Amino acid sequence: MGKKRGKRGHSSSSSSVGAQTSPIGTYGISTGNAEIEADPFRDGAYILHVNGVPSSHIVPGEPRELEFEYMRWIAAAVEAFAPGHRLTHLGGGACSLARYFADIWDDSKNTVVEFDAKLGELVREKFDIPRAPKVKIRAGEAREETEKFLPASRDVIIRDVFAGAVTPTPLTTVEFFQTAHRSLVPGGLYVANCGDHSDLRGAKAEIAG
Numbered sequence: 001m002g003k004k005r006g007k008r009g010h011s012s013s014s015s016s017v018g019a020q021t022s023p024i025g026t027y028g029i030s031t032g033n034a035e036i037e038a039d040p041f042r043d044g045a046y047i048l049h050v051n052g053v054p055s056s057h058i059v060p061g062e063p064r065e066l067e068f069e070y071m072r073w074i075a076a077a078v079e080a081f082a083p084g085h086r087l088t089h090l091g092g093g094a095c096s097l098a099r100y101f102a103d104i105w106d107d108s109k110n111t112v113v114e115f116d117a118k119l120g121e122l123v124r125e126k127f128d129i130p131r132a133p134k135v136k137i138r139a140g141e142a143r144e145e146t147e148k149f150l151p152a153s154r155d156v157i158i159r160d161v162f163a164g165a166v167t168p169t170p171l172t173t174v175e176f177f178q179t180a181h182r183s184l185v186p187g188g189l190y191v192a193n194c195g196d197h198s199d200l201r202g203a204k205a206e207i208a209g
């Protein structure tokens with residue numbers, strides 16, 4: 001099983017911080033702009049905004065620190081139910097979850113599919129993201145890349161893709177779910193970050209799919 005999960009926010013092994021200088025700034029990416037700002041509530045932590053939308057929270061040197069609550073929910077589900085440690089992350093941001101799983105499981109292989117190629121390059125440069133095969137960043141559109149996956153080739157798929165504040169429609173169809181299911185091993189786990197309103201209409205439609 002690799003390393004055991006320690007106290008949240010503290011790794012059981014040391015991690016080297018990729019960037020020695022401050023990553024704070026605004027950067028041009030393929031789809032617009034990315035801004036890295038300091039976390040006003042924690043020294044040494046950063047928030048990544050993609051085209052004005054908060055995308056990721058990173059604490060260099062502390063890969064087990066997941067500040068966003070929904071990421072802690074995902075981590076708990078994956079740790080409890082994953083049949084293996086080959087994980088695909090549809091939607092990358094700053095690779096917070098990929099860093100997390102790479103740290104808790106020595107044998108994990110995380111593939112991050114990120115639509116914005118320059119964003120993938122930026123977070124590689126600015127943050128301490130493990131190299132392949134622990135974390136591989138693959139530039140591409142999530143639906144198209146999923147259709148290329150070999151049958152039963154991964155244990156977990158985490159869908160965390162947004163265009164602004166909305167999940168792209170091609171990633172909410174029955175056909176997409178069938179494609180994802182085919183690429184998972186028997187008993188594999190599919191997890192989705194589904195942004196929705198109080199009526200949960202979108203979540204119910206996805207569950208039906």
